[in-house]
Amino acid sequence: xxxxxxxxxxxxxMALQNVNAQEKKIKFNxxxxxxxxxxxxxxxxxxxxxxxxxxxxxxxxxxENYIAATKLKLIKGAVKGAKxxxxxxxxxxxxKNNNQNFVYFSNDxxxxxxxxxxxxxxxxxxxxxxxxxxxxxxxxIFRDHxxxxxxxxxxxxxxxxxxxxxxxxxDWATSGCLNPEEKLxxxxxxxxxxxxxxxxxxxxxxxxxxxxxxxxxxxxxxxLSDVTGPVSINSIGGNVTIGxxxxxxxxxxxxxxxxxxxxxxxxxxxxxxxxxxxxxxxxDIDFSILKEVETDKSQEMKLKLNSGKVKMKLDAGHxxxxxxxx
Amino acid sequence: MNxxxxxxxxxxxxxxxxxxxKADVIFKKNxxxxxxxxxxxxxxxxxxxSIAASFVMLFSTALWFYLENKQLKKKGELIADLxxxxxxxxxxxxYEFSDAFKKEDNQIIKVLINTLLEDENANxxxxxxxxxxxxxxxxxxxxxxxxxxxxxxxPLVQIKLINSLSILREQRAQKPLEDIINNEETFPIVKNNxxxxxxxxxx
Numbered sequence: 001x002x003x004x005x006x007x008x009x010x011x012x013x014m015a016l017q018n019v020n021a022q023e024k025k026i027k028f029n030x031x032x033x034x035x036x037x038x039x040x041x042x043x044x045x046x047x048x049x050x051x052x053x054x055x056x057x058x059x060x061x062x063x064e065n066y067i068a069a070t071k072l073k074l075i076k077g078a079v080k081g082a083k084x085x086x087x088x089x090x091x092x093x094x095x096k097n098n099n100q101n102f103v104y105f106s107n108d109x110x111x112x113x114x115x116x117x118x119x120x121x122x123x124x125x126x127x128x129x130x131x132x133x134x135x136x137x138x139x140x141i142f143r144d145h146x147x148x149x150x151x152x153x154x155x156x157x158x159x160x161x162x163x164x165x166x167x168x169x170x171d172w173a174t175s176g177c178l179n180p181e182e183k184l185x186x187x188x189x190x191x192x193x194x195x196x197x198x199x200x201x202x203x204x205x206x207x208x209x210x211x212x213x214x215x216x217x218x219x220x221x222x223x224l225s226d227v228t229g230p231v232s233i234n235s236i237g238g239n240v241t242i243g244x245x246x247x248x249x250x251x252x253x254x255x256x257x258x259x260x261x262x263x264x265x266x267x268x269x270x271x272x273x274x275x276x277x278x279x280x281x282x283x284d285i286d287f288s289i290l291k292e293v294e295t296d297k298s299q300e301m302k303l304k305l306n307s308g309k310v311k312m313k314l315d316a317g318h319x320x321x322x323x324x325x326x
Numbered sequence: 327m328n329x330x331x332x333x334x335x336x337x338x339x340x341x342x343x344x345x346x347x348k349a350d351v352i353f354k355k356n357x358x359x360x361x362x363x364x365x366x367x368x369x370x371x372x373x374x375x376s377i378a379a380s381f382v383m384l385f386s387t388a389l390w391f392y393l394e395n396k397q398l399k400k401k402g403e404l405i406a407d408l409x410x411x412x413x414x415x416x417x418x419x420x421y422e423f424s425d426a427f428k429k430e431d432n433q434i435i436k437v438l439i440n441t442l443l444e445d446e447n448a449n450x451x452x453x454x455x456x457x458x459x460x461x462x463x464x465x466x467x468x469x470x471x472x473x474x475x476x477x478x479x480x481p482l483v484q485i486k487l488i489n490s491l492s493i494l495r496e497q498r499a500q501k502p503l504e505d506i507i508n509n510e511e512t513f514p515i516v517k518n519n520x521x522x523x524x525x526x527x528x529x
Contacts, residue, residue, distance in 0.1 A: 169412075212412060214413050214449075216448060229414070230413070230414025230417070231414075232414065232447065233449075234449050234452070234482050236481055236482055236515060237515070252414055252417055252418055252421075254421075254449045254453065256448065256449055256452050256482060258482060258485055258515070311418070311421055313453065315452070317485075
């Protein structure tokens with residue numbers, strides 16, 4: 001029996017060691033964490049001074065690297081002569097046979113043993129981290145290994161748990177980030193490379209965070225819990241769910257979606273002033289109603305709870321708004 | 327003895343009797359009371375009123391200056407906040423302009439249009455469009471929205487601009503709308519909104 005216990009303990013210890021090995025810690029307690037990635041992240045705030053990344057998925061095996069590619073009409077030249085990450089030529093849009101799809105399974109795993117793939121994209125792959133990490137000008141940037149102008153449907157089991165200090169700002173864009181020229185609209189017509197459609201079926205989440213948050217998503221759903229604000233979220237086609245358990249909203253909440261729903265759980269002790277616009281607005285909270293406008297397509301309400309100190313600006317476009325009692 | 331005899335008897339005394347200076351004052355007082363009562367008190371009343379009025383005026387002018395100054399100071403602070411690094415601060419400023427400043431103010435409109443053209447955050451831009459739409463007849467605002475539509479790259483903001491210009495039935499939006507529809511890199515959902523807006527405007 002004692003032996004079994006020891007064995008179990010040893011196995012547990014090894015398992016834990018294995019988990020620890022999958023963690024990456026970066027000292028970063030001031031500035032902005034910028035996430036330009038469509039991958040699934042479960043982010044939690046804590047009072048510390050390191051950003052800690054842990055991969056929740058299994059490490060990519062040596063046999064998994066198959067590549068399938070089709071010619072994408074959506075973006076001209078996106079896969080033109082492209083080489084896959086694993087070095088396999090896929091398709092060439094200039095080639096007359098470009099309607100063929102190439103599927104390639106590699107089986108040279110033994111040759112790779114003990115070696116590491118070189119290059120910036122693979123710096124952290126032994127930790128199961130498949131995005132680039134870069135730090136510059138007070139910003140820590142996580143970026144997908146995606147070439148510009150690529151069409152991506154992302155639906156893998158890849159998922160990360162990230163702990164971030166409460167003292168930093170979070171700027172999270174699930175459809176990638178625009179570079180400065182693109183932001184200013186200086187790229188000439190037809191040359192802009194901001195056409196990426198990202199999708200991730202699992203909602204990403206942010207919880208227990210006291211810092212400032214900016215989130216921009218397309219199609220991806222977002223869940224926030226115990227995030228005190230200020231928060232700004234905008235989404236095309238994504239749903240936004242906000243919950244509070246131990247905390248309450250203390251600073252501005254601004255949420256714009258064009259057809260996803262906005263679902264917010266509001267603690268009865270919070271002091272908020274809600275401006276809500278959506279297809280329909282549902283609630284079980286005893287708000288004082290300051291203004292209401294209803295048309296056949298939309299509903300607009302100005303609602304106050306307690307003294308109405310914190311502004312909550314919600315626009316769900318064609319989606320509904322749900323305001324629940326906590 | 328009758329009265330006549332009495333007067334005759336005391337004639338000398340009567341002739342020599344002088345009214346005391348005290349009585350003089352009392353008489354004067356009584357006279358004033360009888361003859362000048364109304365006008366005098368009116369003057370006093372008016373004087374009091376004018377003093378009170380000038381106090382009220384002074385006070386209200388001071389209050390007006392104070393409030394105007396406060397509003398001006400707040401306006402200055404909010405304008406400064408519009409270029410703050412924190413998105414939360416910029417958003418608060420835009421919402422404050424939207425909620426608390428009811429009068430059409432050219433300076434505010436100018437900085438808000440600038441925010442719409444230069445800011446990097448979609449929420450800030452959308453909030454700014456809402457703030458500007460409070461004055462739909464303003465020509466500068468209409469021009470600003472058309473210009474923004476021509477250069478905007480964020481899909482959600484594009485949709486907001488398209489819908490706003492469609493509600494305003496702004497004919498000059500046709501050119502940027504056409505560009506959006508013809509640009510193969512436009513998001514499909516933005517293209518749909520642009521096509522719909524185009525048909526609304528052309529009606």
